[in-house]
Amino acid sequence: MRGAPKFSLLVLLLAMSFDRSLPTCAQAETALMASMRKAGEAKAALNSLAPLALVSPNGEPKGYLVEVTNLALEGMGAPKLSAVLTSWDSMIPGLQARHFDFVPAGLLITEARCKVVAFSAPITAQQDAMFVLPGNPKHVIGYAQVAQSPDLKLAVTTGSAQEAYAVKQGIKSDQLVRVPDIQAGIATVLGGRANAFAVGQFSVPKPREKGIEVVVDTQTPVRSVGIAFRKEDADFRDAFNNQLQLLRSNGAMKELYVVKYGFPNWDVLAKVTRTKDVEPACD
Structure with a gap:
């Protein structure tokens, strides 16, 4: 009986270790994760949309969306993002043509876009x-x-x-x-x-x-920005969403949204947790 506490502790430690490694291990099997790890970077389409996302004069990606994305990627064991300067109307075509891995530039989640890309859960709320x-x-x-x-x-x-x-x-x-x-x-x-x-x-x-x-314009609907992935990378998107949920629950997203970047409407964003909350036609 004296060995029972040690055994219980060992089981607990193994369970915790397995739980933490599961998202990374699962994602190692996806094509997108394998591609990014091989390249040593996550290529991301960006334009100038401060304070959401922008590229500094020395080429460094910055902004609220960039920081949230990098935290989620870190939790998945994926490389940090690197910027690919892209015009707004070329972002989705470029994503589909595999010129980059995903789009954290600030694309709003809309019904039309949901037909061609897989969006993450909402990361902003605005009119x-x-x-x-x-x-x-x-x-x-x-x-x-x-x-x-x-x-x-x-x-x-x-x-x-x-x-x-x-x-x-x-x-x-x-x-x-x-x-x-x-x-x-x-x-x-x-x-x-x-x-x-x-x-x-x-x-x-x-x-x-x-x-x-x-x-x-108070008559416009509440819109949200999400990270856009290719439809075939929906499994990676799902794991990314799991990390976003962790960032919501542990307060890291709120800290960035409210304290660092000064957005005043966390109460609205807190209620918008799925693409369905902003665009019913999105899955």
């Missing part, structure tokens, strides 16, 4: 906003108003969810000023070629310092 000149001289408050005012011009990023939503809301093509990235969208408003730039409410950090103001 769309109109970025306008100080004082909002044209009194732009949202998509519906732009649709009813043919004289208004709305800048949107090419291939973005905002572009698709604007068209769905009845905004005419000749009212849309399509731009390649966030900086170009801001410049379009400052230069008078558009009356507003539609993008996620947190996509432009410190807007007043850039000479613009933000007006949240």
Whole structure:
């Protein structure tokens, strides 16, 4: 009987060891994990979307999405991500063409995208906003108003969810000023070629310092960003989601979201834990 406590302790230690190694071992069998380990890096498509994701002048990937992704990859035993600068409209085609391993750049989870990629669980929560000149001289408050005012011009990023939503809301093509990235969208408003730039409410950090103001379109649905994987890498995505859940439960995601990056709506993100919560057609 004196050996029983030692035996129980040994069983407990073995169980803990097995549980910790299971995700990594399971992922070692996937094609994506094997490819990334062989390359010694996880190639990730990025553009400039501070503070979510961006590439510093020395080529270092940075931002909230990058940090969350690297924590999840570390938990899986996968290499850290390296940046592949990619235009927004080339991200999903490039992913499918295997130019990179996944997309943590800030793609919103939408029904259309869910048909062609496998998204992770949501990592952000936001509504769309109109970025306008100080004082909002044209009194732009949202998509519906732009649709009813043919004289208004709305800048949107090419291939973005905002572009698709604007068209769905009845905004005419000749009212849309399509731009390649966030900086170009801001410049379009400052230069008078558009009356507003539609993008996620947190996509432009410190807007007043850039000479613009933000007006949240409260009629838009809550949207979320997820990490996009190829459909055939859904098993890797599932293991990635397990790590995201750990980051939620241990407080690491909240620490990054609220404390380091200053997003104010953790209460909303806390309720959005599956792609189904933001887009019912997504699995």
